[in-house]
Amino acid sequence: MSRISDRITELTAALPKGVRLVAVSKFHPVESVKEAYNVGQRRFGESRADELAAKAAAMPADVEWHFIGHLQTNKVRKVVAVASVIESIDSERLLRLVDSEARRIDKHIDVLLQVHVAAEESKTGMTPDELLAAARSTAGNLTHARIAGVMGMATNTDDSNRIRADFRAIAQTAARLRDLIPAATEISMGMSGDRQIAVDEGSTMVRIGSDIFGPRPAKV
Numbered sequence: 001m002s003r004i005s006d007r008i009t010e011l012t013a014a015l016p017k018g019v020r021l022v023a024v025s026k027f028h029p030v031e032s033v034k035e036a037y038n039v040g041q042r043r044f045g046e047s048r049a050d051e052l053a054a055k056a057a058a059m060p061a062d063v064e065w066h067f068i069g070h071l072q073t074n075k076v077r078k079v080v081a082v083a084s085v086i087e088s089i090d091s092e093r094l095l096r097l098v099d100s101e102a103r104r105i106d107k108h109i110d111v112l113l114q115v116h117v118a119a120e121e122s123k124t125g126m127t128p129d130e131l132l133a134a135a136r137s138t139a140g141n142l143t144h145a146r147i148a149g150v151m152g153m154a155t156n157t158d159d160s161n162r163i164r165a166d167f168r169a170i171a172q173t174a175a176r177l178r179d180l181i182p183a184a185t186e187i188s189m190g191m192s193g194d195r196q197i198a199v200d201e202g203s204t205m206v207r208i209g210s211d212i213f214g215p216r217p218a219k220v
């Protein structure tokens with residue numbers, strides 16, 4: 001077996017029940033996605049609208065595409081058309097836009113609200129309070145976007161205490177969101193380098209790229 005299929009098989013076996021694997025295929029060729037698909041992987045993560053659309057067109061229809069990158073307003077249409085889940089809702093405005101585009105094409109779509117807890121300013125997402133305010137003020141007026149939980153990233157650091165604290169803050173935000181929306185049970189957290197800590201802290205969905213596909217080719 002080649003490395004990609006081995007890694008999918010190993011990771012799937014290693015994850016506890018209730019933790020799903022999103023294989024982050026961004027910047028990797030569609031041949032790599034097919035290799036993962038052929039050993040049963042169906043959930044893939046992409047961070048750019050054009051790349052997502054091209055891969056979705058090249059892959060079977062039963063792939064569940066997760067959009068995990070910063071979503072610009074002018075790309076909402078393209079992403080809503082093919083994604084099953086948009087994990088990176090980083091403002092109330094974007095949430096409303098996704099809902100109205102989904103309504104326009106009469107498609108129900110799951111969304112995760114992205115929370116920012118990491119040290120880096122460059123990372124996107126709402127503060128926990130902004131996130132809860134967005135959920136509160138849209139409650140009852142979303143018709144096609146379903147808030148399914150939260151997504152977040154830990155600080156990029158070797159300090160495992162800081163990483164753990166970040167994941168706890170994400171999980172706490174998820175718990176506060178569940179008080180408003182009981183069905184919002186998903187906690188998408190954990191990447192190649194910090195997956196185990198995320199699982200310990202209650203992740204329901206890990207997003208793994210380089211551990212499956214190897215180092216990413218340079219962005220083009």
Ligand SMILES: *Cc1c(COP(=O)(O)O)cnc(C)c1O
Nearest residue numbers: 024068191192193207208209210
């Ligand atoms: C790229 C990316 C990942 C995957 O990162 P790896 O370190 O390669 O596992 C996960 N989540 C988001 C939001 C990403 O942009």
